[in-house]
Amino acid sequence: MNTTSRIALITGANRGIGRATALELARNGIDIVLTYNSHREEADAVVRSITELGRSAVALQLDVGKVASFGAFVEALDDALRRTWKRSTLDILINNAGLQIAQPLTEVTEEAFDRLVDVHFKGVFFLTQKLLPLLSDMASIVNISTGGTRFYNPDRAVYGAVKGAVEVMTRYLAHDLGRRGITVNAIAPGAVATDFSGGLLRDTEHVQQHIASMTPLGRHAVADDIAGAIVALLGSGNRFVTGQRIEVSGGIHL
DSSP states (O other), rough: TTSSSSSEEEEOSHHHHHHHHHHHHHHOOOOEEEEESOOHHHHHHHHHHHHHHTOOOEEEETTOOGGGGHHHHHHHHHHHHHHHHOOOOEEEEEEEEOOOOOOGGGOOOOHHHHHHHIIIHHHHHHHHHHHHGGEEEEEEEEEEEGGGGGGGGTTTTHHHHHHHHHHHHHHHHHHHHGTTTTEEEEEEESSSSGGGGGGGGHHOHHHHHHHHHHHTTOOOHHHHHHHHHHHTTTTTGTTOOOOOOOEEEEETOO
């Protein structure tokens, strides 16, 4: 077992951008702790793929919208780190887990509002807070935001607003954690063909064509596009980049 490798924790890495990022980091020599809310079989498949790449990986269950569960999760994480890597610290935290609820402004329910806030903002804040003792000095935090904090996206007022809060939080964290050499940045994807929004972009040709028509690079993104940007940001050449919002959208709506 290589006890000197960097270890990344990625929330919601059983599919989509999280999965692609876990695999790309593993290709770059980084070991992975990944979380899943449901679909344990998907998480296990990601672990197997990482193992086939020659890296170590562990999958842990976590609902990032349930702050009350974070204490038990941190205990499980600490145990996994000690058993698998004989250490008790992380080098990278990627707050990726999320969900999409699209509702017209006049039809937004309090239940949907609360769930989006809990998962995308409250959960990110308090999970990061809980994990600070486990983050090594000179660690990196990447928060996943959205291009929808810069441009309008129909029926997603709450989603865009809570991601805007994450971007502000990113700057505050970068300031407060800078004394430990910890960098904190936000990656803001544009339209990505994953199972988000029920796979609307992934599975609908006319939506793909519409997105491509508004994007200077002439296509929509796939998960690997976002994963590549995250891995590049985490490279040693970016150690002096912190507190930034980096949009990965192909230039849509410029």
